Amino acid sequence: MSTGMEMEEEKPSYLFSKYTFGTKIGEGSFGCVWKAFDNHSGEIVAIKVLKDAVVSWEDAQNLEEVKLLCEFDDPNIVELKELVAEDGMLCLVFEYMDCSLGKLIRDRRDRDDFFSESEIRNYCFQILKGLDYMHKHGCFHCDMKPDNLLVSGGVIKIADLGSAQELLSNSPYKEYITTRWYRAPEVLLYSDYGSAIDMWAMGTIMAELFLLCPLFSGDCANTQVYRICNILGCPDDRSWLGESTKFYRFPQFQKIPLDVLMIDVSEDAIDLMTLLLSWNPNKRPTAAEALRHPFFKPCYEVQTLPCLSIGPPMALGSTRGVVHAQ
Template identity: 80%
Template sequence: MMKENPSYLFSRYTFGTKIGEGSFGCVWKAFDNHTGEIVAIKVLKDKVASWKDIRNLQEVKLLCEFDDPNIVQLKQAIQEDNGTLYLVFEYMDSSLGKVIRDRCDRDDYFTEFEIRNYCFQILKGLDYMHRHGCFHCDLKPDNLLVSGDVIKIADLGSAQEIRSNSPYKEYITSRWYRAPEVLLYSEYGSAIDMWAMGAILAEFYLTCPLFPGDCGYDQLYRICDVLGSPVDTSWLRESAKHYRFPQLKGISIDEIMTDVPKDAIELMAWLLSWNPNKRPTAAEALRHPFFNQCYEVQPALPCQSIGPPVALESTRGVVHAQ
């Protein structure tokens, strides 16, 4: 447990149980003593030296600008005197990854309504991000937060600007959801989020990952084993065209997932196109017949919270994001 501290942070919030941990640090469930709300507080492992550094953190920068019901809300960023940064988020009950694992253990499958509803909301959040000039880069079930019928995109620390000149990296996106162009060190963009969305859609039906590779090569082999080796590699940059794909015919997706609706299989196949230029945008995917029912009756969003701008707070003062 965290020690008692007379600072602003610990007078404002009462810390409860630890609900998550990773290379970034850890996440705690906490109680806001001023508003009575339950919140999630991410404690970053790396220290920050100045407010300029805080404002330049990708996750803070983007969440201060974003206002969408399907992207998790950052309520406050608080820096303590020792340089530790605390990010205060709206609280969500669980991650989609945990929900899927729990359902797998119980042999409890998602209903068609749940799958369409959740995927509809994820794509709406992605559409918002892409229209605002950035893509997530690490879309996976553990980075999607769930409360009841509501799902929100979280963990934007790896997000990149669509028009940035950032160097291409292999180690973006968790391996099981990593698009072929990333695995092959080729050029990539927002279409990598759409590939990940295809893998997540499949996981809703399977309650286990579609491509659980052990390494980069094994990941590509598993993709070829399901989709068949690509015939057209014109989408690869020249330096990646030397790669020799394993020659596999592939398996029809509907053979892997029985009793899955035809429109779901069609959308999955579209999202999992080898060529990133042939994958749908988030807006195009939302117009697929798979989501017709979602437009007829859209679910309520009880977790939506649109309030004042994010407060960036320090023990030395308070700065409000514009």
């Protein structure tokens, strides 16, 4: 089997002596992901092979995703088991998860098999736990979407931290951040952004779990704003807009309440999604605040729920950092 990183057969390889590669389970601009077998422990793992080779071991350790994953220890963030850098290639060895939430949604859509509200509650609770951990440890994900959430049984974990940023970073504004359908208005309109972009993405993911299709599916930045306005209407509050877009002419639409789009969805679920999908990022709940929303009350009451493997309710509120547009 070729992994796209051929080695001389006579040269001993730590990677290929420890792991037996199986099938390719993912591919993207970063490289590819293989299902593999750990010959020492007998464990199944996922090995992410990066396309861009690194010069040294120090370079590999300084990659943002690697630094964060080495620091993090949370049940709802995927575990980095090992970093292997040899012969100009870099491999990240992760715990193996069955599939992405994106694949699960697509499979359900093909079968016309909608998630129950309790399933959605369980998934969203765990995702928010992971986000709360990230935000409290000083960074935000920047690319939250169903394909970056990995599922095994009833457990879901945040993955692919390659786009993550520090909350108090002074880095310049990035032109491309977050996959378009899950991109917050402040990013689309070149305004200052912070951890609230993850909360917007959380709202779109929650809606997609109910609908089995993306809530806002624009094919470019302009049509993405159009799609958002088509459902949320034009924002009344423009205080969050940057100087270059404060006079932006929004498409004029009458707001469509989410309970019109979604049938048999509880008032609490609709209320939480509405809050998460606030135009103004300062009006979106933090992850900690979202976890205290009445929608998640069953997670704290029913001890047998998988989403209750995480300690007592937490206090509301946290400090958001902002990356400034330049």
